[in-house]
Each structure stands twice: as C-alpha cells, then as structure tokens.
Amino acid sequence: MSEIHPAPMEQKPQNSQAVVIFDTTLRDGEQSPGASMTFEEKLQVADLLDQMGVDIIEAGFPVTSEGDFEAVSAIAKRLKRASVAGLARAAAKDIDRCAEAVRPALRPRIHLFISTSPLHMKYKLQKEPDQVLEMITASVSRARNLVSDIEWSAEDGTRSEIDFLCRCVEAAIKAGATTINIPDTVGYAVPHEYRALFETVRQRVPDSDKAVFSVHCHNDLGLAVANTLAGIEGGARQVECTINGMGERAGNAAMEEVVMALQVRRDTMPYHTSIDATMLTRASKLVSAVSSFPVQYNKAIVGRNAFAHESGIHQDGMLKNAGTYEIMTPESVGVSKTSLVMGKHSGRHAFKEKLKELGYELGENALEDAFARFKDLADRKKIVYDEDLAALVDDEIANAYDRIKLVALTVIAGTKGPQSAALTLDIDGKQITHQATGNGPVDAIFNAIVALVPHKAVLELYQVHAVTQGTDAQAEVSVRLAEDGKSVTAKGADPDTLVASARAYIASLNKLMVKRGRTRPEVLTG
Template sequence: MTTATQPPIADAKSPIVIFDTTLRDGEQCPGATMTFEDKLEVAALLDAMGVDIIEAGFPIASEGDFEAVSAIAKATKRATIAGLARAIEGDIARCGEAVRHAVSPRIHTFVSTSPIHLAHQMNKSQEQVLEIISRTVTQARNLVGDVEWSAMDATRTPLDYLCRCVEAAIKAGATTINLPDTVGYAVPAEYEAMFRNVRERVPNADKAVFSVHCHDDLGLAMANSLAGVAGGARQIECTINGLGERAGNAALEEVVMAIKTRPDALHYSSGIDATMLTRASKLVSAVTSFPVQYNKAIVGRNAFAHESGIHQDGMLKNASTYEIMTPESVGVAKTSLVMGKHSGRHAFKEKLKDMGYVLGDNALQDAFTRFKDLADKKKIVYDEDIEALVDDEIGHKNERITLASLAVIAGTTGPQSAEIALDVDGALKTFKAEGNGPVDAIFNAIVTLVPHNAVLDLYQVHAVTRGTDAQAEVSVRLVEGEKQVTARGADPDTLVASARAYIAALNKLMVKRAKLRPDTLAS
C-alpha cells in the first residue's frame, strides 16, 4: 500500500455532518420499539431541526421496518434518508428499494473487520471479507449515488488490515467511511490516532467523508466522537437522548451544544436548530417510554436547575456564574431554582417574589425557618409547598371554616350520604347530602353549606404509613378562574381526611378571594 499526502483537515469553521440514528440504533435499545406513526413523527422533527442524515431503519429486519423507511423517504423534505444493510446482496437490494424515493437516498452497509468478530461471528478470513466489501459496496453504488460503508468493531481491528478494508470500500464506490467504536472500547487519544493514521495511509482517503459512531459502554462516547473529529472525521453519528444498544450512543444534543458552546476549542459548525433539542428529547422519550435521567446533560430535568445556596446566590447575581449556556438556547423556558435544604435565604426570598409574595423581614425569617424545617423532611420543596407555608399562616389566622362533625353512610345498599356540621364564620351549620359515593356526598354537603364555583381539579389519596391502620393523607386542588389552591388533610379515617382537605382548600381560596397576600404579615 502506498502512502498518500492528505490535504489540510479543516478551516476555522469546518462543517460537521450530523447523522441521526435514533430510528435505527436507538430503536435497537431493548424496549424502545416505536410504532410506524411514531417513527414518522420523529423523522419529521429531525428533518425540521436540521439533521443532515436520518438513518430511518433496517429495511430487511421486518416488513414494518421496510414500510417505515419507505414512508420516511417519501415524506422527508430536506434530509438525506439512509437505510442500514448487512454486506449481503438481499439486504442491500431491500435497502435500496426502501430509500429510493428520498430526496437524497443513502445505503449504509457494514461488515465486521476485527479478528474476534471474523473468528467467532462471521467465520471468514480477512481476504474473504475484503472480497465481500468490494462486491457489496459496488452493488450498493449501482443502486444509489451515496453509499456509506462501516467497519464494524473498527477500534479492535489491526490498523494495517483496517486500512486495506477502507481502501477497498472507497475503490468500490463508498462516499462515506464510518469507523465505529462498536463496543465502546476506545479511549479518545487512540480513537483520534486511528482516524489520523487511516486518513494518512489510505491513498484514496480524500475521496470519502470519514464518520464516527461511538457507544457509551465506558461513558466515553461523546469524548471519543470529538476525538474522532479532531482526527479528521467530518460526520458524527448520534441519537436523541443518547438512546441505543447497551449503554447507548453519543447524544445528538451534547454534540450540538458542545460545538455551539465551545467555538474557541471546537472549530466546527452544525446546521442544527438547537432551540428544538428539548422538544426532540421529550418526543423521543414519550414515543419510546424511556425516561430521560434527571441529570442528563442539556435536556435532563436538572440541566438548568440549581439547589445549592451558593449556586443560587450566584445565579441571582449573574446567570453566567453557573450556567455556560442559556436554557432558552436549547428550548427550555427558563432556569429553575429548585428549593431544598441547600437553598439559602436570598434564593428563598427571590422565589417568593417570583410567586407574588413580598414579606417584611420578620415574616420572611419566620417563613424561611418553616421552609428549612420542611426541606429537612422533603427532598424537593415545590412551589405549592412554599405557597402553603405562607398562606397557611394567614389561613390559620383567617380560618373561616372548620369541621365540627361528620357522619357518613356508605356500602352496597345505598344511597351513600354524608351529614356534616361546619363552623362557618362562627356559626354552626349542618347539612345532609347524598352522592355518587361517600366522598361525593361529603363534598356535595360542603358545597351546599359554603357555596362556590370552584372546580375540583385534583383528589388524591395515599397512605402515610403501611398497614390497615395507616393514616390517610388526602390532597385536593380547587380552581376558580385564575385562582388555584391546593391543600391536604390527614386522618386515620379517609373520609374525614377528605373533608379536612376540601375545607382547607376552601379556606385558602377565601384568602385569595380577599386578596390577603402574605405582605399583610409584614410587621
């Protein structure tokens, strides 16, 4: 083999081709199968956000996969549509049929090259594999003008033999050469060196685009992808949310935002609309029923959330102290200050201000003390918890309704009824009502005694502890126009807990009706 002189790799802003394989490699993740309609929806979004190449599936795998790839090829307006095919004549023919209607069709064919694969999976010699490469790549090129060839398990393939395979594939007509880290084995320095060496040693290397495809078995998929680019690759194969076999693939959103955020170190560009990343993440998570881990980079729930008091204080002074990109840049509405036991007084005050509460110093300190007590008991303190901390104080001082007594008749014979006595503004009122079940009867009686137009938006019961004698905790949410209140009631009797929760919500609603905001607590 002769040695080639390679042209310079990149200018200051070398474009990177984004090859998304969510619909193919991502769907191979156990349990992540998508329906026909799901695939079309995901493909449409990938096309809209600027993905260059969409690997739509493995047409030979099933009739459903063939139909999905064909439909995506027909429907996609801009992106190249690729189908995957083994280095088998039947696979390649089927793939060519599936992608032929695309604006820009591609056949992506692959064959193993590593000694361990040749010996234990293919039972082929190196020379036999070289012949297979030449024959099948030629077949694919006769069907479409754009052929990608992959050396499966490239990172465990001897360099000399890998170069021979690459040279044969390009000679047969491959326009893209993918050298995947199929088993997530490589480390960045050796992956970069592999690309650099192959590009320098293969005579016709300048006639093809080189591609990376990295798995995350050692948590190095993203680092290896960028290392491969540093070695001369100009296509990155990735998936939304890093979905893929075993530990997954390099995540598209991480690739895009690394390039966008660090132009000083990564002199590349991509055509992806980054503001659509969160939307894409949520869609793929929904259609595959695979949740995104909370601390997932870029699109995780905590990616723009801060709980540490020091971090929150810095964020309130200048967001760039702890955020290297804006949430809006990836399609997230805003930064979230998660209130918990690590939050400081400054963040708590700002949170109250955002919620419409302005407290005097004494009231703020009282509320903050109660907040810390609650945070010691709960992992996350939600906005409604904080609202309750302050509104409850007013509610207790201005509590207009209290439960005096409750008697309920329930069972299979019916009708279910409830007789309730309430102290309303100091006057004892009693009423007996029927309902579609005991809880409905209780709420009907309360509405009669305290008329209102609020809608019951939530009724939820759970046991505080185990066993049949567990205390029941009931949550009730009432919505009246723009006003929304949530309250809880607890009692060993679930029906009593339900009445207490509903009454507590009514008391809060009356506070809001009277516009008694927490600033009235300031002294």
C-alpha cells in the same frame, strides 16, 4: 486557572468547518430493549429530526421486517430536507431491499457494514480476512449501482488490526463508498486512541480525501461523546448519534451533547453543525415519550436538573450573574428561564402557550384532550408543576394512536378482600365493561384488562414514582410486558395511582400488539 466564558451563540469563527449530523435514533436507538416505536411514532420523530436540521436520518434496517421496510419507505417519501439512509449487511438481499426502501428519498443512502476485527471475523462471520475484503468490494459495488450515496462501516473498527483496516477502507473507497464510518461498536476506545486511529487511516489510505470519514461511538465506558469529539479532531466530519443517547447496551453518543459541546466550545473546536439547538429539548421529550425511556434528571443539556439550582451559594451567584454557574443559556436548547404557574383558573390560551414553552405543539384535538385532563388535574392538585404537564402531555402523545383506551375505572379496596375493579375500555370504538377481583386493587385492575383483552404476556416490571412532591403528586407508572421474547415498556400518568396503573398497562399492551403484528386486539365476547 483561566476563566471560561460561553462563545456567542450567533457567531461562527472564520476557520469553522461543517460537521454532518447523522441521526440513528430510529435504527440504533430503537434497538434498545423495550424501546420499539410504532409506525406513526417513527414518522413523528422523523419529521421533527428533519425540521431541526439533521443532515442524514437512518430510518431503519429494511431487510429485518416488513414493518421496518414500510417505515423506511414512508420516511423516504415524506421528508423535505434530510437524506434518508437504510442499513444493510454485505449481502445482495439486504442491499436490494434497502435500495428499494430509500429510493423515494430526496437524497437516498445505503449504509453497508461488515465486521473487520479478528474477533468478529472468526466467531461472528466465520470468514478469513481475504474473504471479507472480497465481500466489501462486491457489496459496495452492488450498492453503488443502485444508489449514488454509499456509506461503508467497519463494524468493531476500534478493535481491528490497523493494517487490515486500512486495506478494507481502501477497498470500500475504490468500489465507490462516499462515506467511511469507523465505529467504536462496543465502546472500547479512549479519546486519544480514537483520534489517532482516524489520523492514521486518513494518512495511509490512498484517495482518502475522496470520502467523508464518520464516527459512531457507543457508551459502554461512558466515553461516547468524548470519543466522538476526539474523532472530529482526528479528521472525521460526520457524527453518528442519537437523541438522549439511546442505543444498544449503554447507548450511543447523545446528539444534544455533541451539538452543544461544539457550540459552546468553539474556541477550542472550530466546527459547526446545521442543528437548530433550540429544538433539542423538544426532540428529547418526544423521543422519551414515544420510546417510554425516561431521561435521567441530571442528564446533560436536556435533563430536568440541567438548568436547576438548589444550593444557596449557586442561587446567590445566579441572581447576580447567570454566567457564574451556567455555561449556556436555557433558551439556547429550548428551555425557558421563566415559569408560568398553572392552576385550575388557567385558560386554554395560557395552557397552549405553556406547552409551547415546554417544547410541545399539539393539534387541536390532542390539545383539547390534554386541556381536559389538565383541568381535571388542576382541580385535584394545589400546584401544577412543569413536570406534571410534561407527564400529562407525554401520556397523550404516547397513546395518541392506541386501539385500546381507558374509559372508566371504579375500584373497591380495603382491609377485607378480595379487592375488585370495574373497568370500561374503548376497543376500536366499541366500549366494553368487565368486573374482576384480585389480590389487591392493582391485581384486580390487571385481571379486568386481561379478561377484556386476552393475552399471555408476562408482567416483568411494575414501578410507581411521584412526578412532583406532595401528597397530591401525580403518579407515573411504568409497566413492562414480555411475550415470546418480545419486551415493551410504557408509562401512564394520573393523580390517582390506580388509574395511572391501568393507563400504563393498557399502553404497554397496545405497544405489544403492534410489535407482534396483530391488526386488531382480541376482545371478550358475549
């Protein structure tokens, strides 16, 4: 078996070809149940995607809600480099609303889609194939008269009949589509099929060279990244992906995995992207924080254990030569090899530098708040691990724009009930206190919150885990609330599990109020 060595990161082969990165974290990624982001969080993610070199950012689905329209429009106005795309169905209302939202962008794009598989056409659209063809021509033509950059997608493309799919692609290109996306909408394809699909369509469709072909793969069978790379081999030059592989059901192709596969294996895939790979870990942490979707420890590229070695054999090999067990360097994706040990004697400068090493850059106010919480944490823990800092800062980022904030909490618990909790909240700058009892300390805390901020949301999930090892480990609590079919999940972190529980419930409640459109929380009066 031949040895595999990582290709030099700074070199590009002479026959390399550019692959355009189309990020849909803010659209397809946000459609993950419970992963909705606030307006401010969307702007924060969009700014980072723009900075790291994403070519096209799909900012949302403007016709679905006023909030989505406003977010797409705001992102279109503020980005300095990337194209901004909005999604639209093959309907005049969708197209016009999308055009209005993306028009302020430096390079606006309308992303049209319509189903082309027999299953979708019959049961979803209830249209005949000829009607679908007419809708493609009409919708692309309408969009092309409003915006010059049009992408057309064949929803459920991998389960479409090849002859009809080719006719649809031909119609879209003829009407003015500049990008053709053939998505594996339900994650059904396998790599050799997906590559052959692109080769066949590009060969059979007249004027196919006038459009850029795109891949969009879902991960239902765990093949999203493999299919994405196969599609590139088949001639696609745009990749639709998300940070951390977020997306509906099992998610989408993960941007960090696609980018690093192309970077590390240039010997077999002579392609390159515009992504600054050293920002991948930072992007992963941000998206995880604002969406409250944790990254699995063994996740490729950005997982906590991606560059961790516990086996004695592995450690011995790493000490002699890092290449024995690492095919890429931690630094190449924004992870530092060295660990700066943090404790109660650490100063503000060391804390700030450590956060930079972990991929965080906070404003002065946010930094002061995070530093105060760090000092409190360091006083209660013997060792502050990187994971402790990440959990602490993620908590600060996720709650930066909250209208409801925890000020103080005192809990009385023991063998004799009922347990009680005295809680003080800051609601829009006004501090209010209430004491409640419950069947256990957590129940008492949640009852106090409900009394101060009345609501009918149902607690669907309450989950606690330790961020690090030891009896003084910081607790990370996840809370999911559901109301009228809407579901949100949020996290809270603190060495005191009860405080972490209160933080998580309040964070989830803040998200729920944003999602249901309330401008201010209802509060206890009198």
